Amino acid sequence: MADKLEFELVSPEKLLVSQPVAMVVVPGADGLFGVLPGHAPMIVTVRPGIIDVYGDNQTTVSRRIFVAGGFAEVTDTRCTVLAEEASDLDALLKSDTAALEKQISDLREDIEDATSDVERRALETRLVTTQAKLDLIASQQDAEAA
Structure with missing residues (x-):
């Protein structure tokens, strides 16, 4: 068995990562x-x-x-993640939390004003993503404070 597998992370814009790795841990819908x-x-x-x-x-x-x-598609030699959006954690942790909170508030208002189910679902997806970013920043700050 090989000691490395190929990891690729692809966003809608471009290939973000393509490298051999020892292991990768991915947040799946049913857990890590x-x-x-x-x-x-x-x-x-x-x-x-x-x-x-x-x-x-x-x-x-x-x-x-x-x-x-x-x-994510996993084979015996490769793990490819097709991500809706991706960013280095260090860059995300430098995000302005007030701006994220404002974005969440605006998205909630937009969801209320949505005129179609398609629009509402797209806004809800953006809301979940933005909330996940804010929660992640808060949990990292809590961990650093402890």
């Missing part, structure tokens, strides 16, 4: 799941959360990436 070389094939819905990338070994996280949801 780790992918090692030789993993059984599967396709999974990805929920908003953090992808932990273990570059050189299975004990040290080399990169953390926030994803807003999407899908």
Whole structure:
């Protein structure tokens, strides 16, 4: 069995990551799941959360990436995540929380004013993503304060 698998993270705009890794942990709809070389094939819905990338070994996280949801395809040699939105965790943690709170408030108003189910669902998806970002920032700040 190989000691690395190929990890790819793709957003609608571009290929964000393509590298061999020891392991990757993805926030699946049913919980976190780790992918090692030789993993059984599967396709999974990805929920908003953090992808932990273990570059050189299975004990040290080399990169953390926030994803807003999407899908993951896993094979025995590859893990490909198709993300609706993705950003490095460090960049996200520098986000203006007041701006995110304002965006959440505006989205809630827009949902109330939505004139179609399609528009409402799109706004609700944006609301869930923005709330996940704000919750993540708050949890990281709480962890640092403890």
